[in-house]
Amino acid sequence: MINLAQKEIAHTFGKFIVTAIGVGMLLGIVFVMMGVYRGMIIDAQVLLDDVGVDFWIVQENTLGPFAESSRIHEDFKDTVKVIEGIDKVEGMTFQNLQLPSKNGAVRVFAVGFDPFGDIDPVNPKRLISGRGLRRNHYEMVVTDKTGFKLGDTIRLGRDIYHVVGVTHGTVSSGGDPLVYISLKDAQQLQFLYSNARIRNDRARGVSGVNSHMVNAVIATKKNGYDVDVIAQQIRKWKHKAVYTAAQEKTILTQNLIERASKQIGMFTVILVIVSTIIIALIIYTMTLEKMKEIAIMKLIGIPNSMIIKMIVQETLIMGVLAFITGNIFAHLIYTKFPKRVVLETQDAVALFIVVVIASILASLIGVKKVIAADPAQAIGG
Numbered sequence: 001m002i003n004l005a006q007k008e009i010a011h012t013f014g015k016f017i018v019t020a021i022g023v024g025m026l027l028g029i030v031f032v033m034m035g036v037y038r039g040m041i042i043d044a045q046v047l048l049d050d051v052g053v054d055f056w057i058v059q060e061n062t063l064g065p066f067a068e069s070s071r072i073h074e075d076f077k078d079t080v081k082v083i084e085g086i087d088k089v090e091g092m093t094f095q096n097l098q099l100p101s102k103n104g105a106v107r108v109f110a111v112g113f114d115p116f117g118d119i120d121p122v123n124p125k126r127l128i129s130g131r132g133l134r135r136n137h138y139e140m141v142v143t144d145k146t147g148f149k150l151g152d153t154i155r156l157g158r159d160i161y162h163v164v165g166v167t168h169g170t171v172s173s174g175g176d177p178l179v180y181i182s183l184k185d186a187q188q189l190q191f192l193y194s195n196a197r198i199r200n201d202r203a204r205g206v207s208g209v210n211s212h213m214v215n216a217v218i219a220t221k222k223n224g225y226d227v228d229v230i231a232q233q234i235r236k237w238k239h240k241a242v243y244t245a246a247q248e249k250t251i252l253t254q255n256l257i258e259r260a261s262k263q264i265g266m267f268t269v270i271l272v273i274v275s276t277i278i279i280a281l282i283i284y285t286m287t288l289e290k291m292k293e294i295a296i297m298k299l300i301g302i303p304n305s306m307i308i309k310m311i312v313q314e315t316l317i318m319g320v321l322a323f324i325t326g327n328i329f330a331h332l333i334y335t336k337f338p339k340r341v342v343l344e345t346q347d348a349v350a351l352f353i354v355v356v357i358a359s360i361l362a363s364l365i366g367v368k369k370v371i372a373a374d375p376a377q378a379i380g381g
């Protein structure tokens with residue numbers, strides 16, 4: 001059987017390849033955006049997995065330290081500690097900081113914890129050099145994405161912090177690099193006012209600033225105790241909001257990322273539609289250019305089905321070539337993005353199915369033109 005699509009592609013090879021590459025780059029961006037969403041899901045769970053606790057206890061009627069502002073007294077951890085079934089307890093702070101560097105300020109998400117407490121959020125498996133925190137002041141563990149190295153010094157306010165450890169792969173739910181500082185340093189940065197502010201407050205009759213606050217108290221349970229029962233006791237008797245590890249993960253992966261995922265989804269749909277329109281237009285243009293040849297085919301008795309098959313084959317080949325180009329393009333550029341991008345095979349398969357469907361839809365306009373072609377055009381010129 002004569003492969004008309006192959007002959008047609010060979011006739012307009014340059015235009016065909018350039019169009020496929022252009023559409024492929026659009027599909028590559030679609031693939032990368034799907035990878036950005038996957039990366040956001042993984043990033044949201046990094047800190048939760050490293051901390052590995054059963055309870056997140058926060059200010060009443062709030063969604064916790066990552067979704068809403070939460071402040072509770074640090075000594076509340078002593079109250080939680082004596083609850084039956086509770087094993088380890090710790091108070092933690094979470095805040096965004098701008099670290100000054102030679103290349104400009106670096107935005108990070110700082111985790112404050114007691115280096116001598118029950119729970120250490122620094123995962124030893126992620127530590128690639130140095131050590132964890134061993135002092136109450138002026139030590140910092142950074143992630144390698146910040147650009148700081150072991151032994152570097154960082155000025156924050158009036159104090160100088162020494163980088164004593166470097167981790168890899170530690171990011172916040174928002175994709176910002178994580179740094180770890182002592183709880184006392186974190187409280188000073190987050191809750192303690194400057195001298196000028198304190199003097200101003202005193203002049204206004206405001207006094208008694210309490211910096212012994214944390215954003216959340218985290219805890220683990222002893223073996224044999226039910227998570228939900230303990231959480232219910234804390235809610236009922238201690239008047240705090242309590243989220244189990246599973247609930248906190250849901251807050252991060254669904255509530256916080258939901259809007260971002262919808263935005264990524266909208267861009268993805270728009271780019272797929274644009275790709276479909278481009279393919280449809282180029283196939284329609286190529287069909288118009290060979291209307292005389294199509295009329296001759298009809299005149300000599302070649303059935304419509306064979307000509308339509310040529311158009312559909314041509315469109316599908318362009319879609320597949322664009323998909324392959326897009327895959328290569330995505331794998332070449334995804335490491336250049338500042339935030340985590342995860343390209344998964346299942347997303348590639350889903351995108352391929354979408355491309356095939358979009359290609360078939362794109363061929364319809366060319367098919368319609370073929371069906372309407374008059375064989376008399378071959379004689380009339």
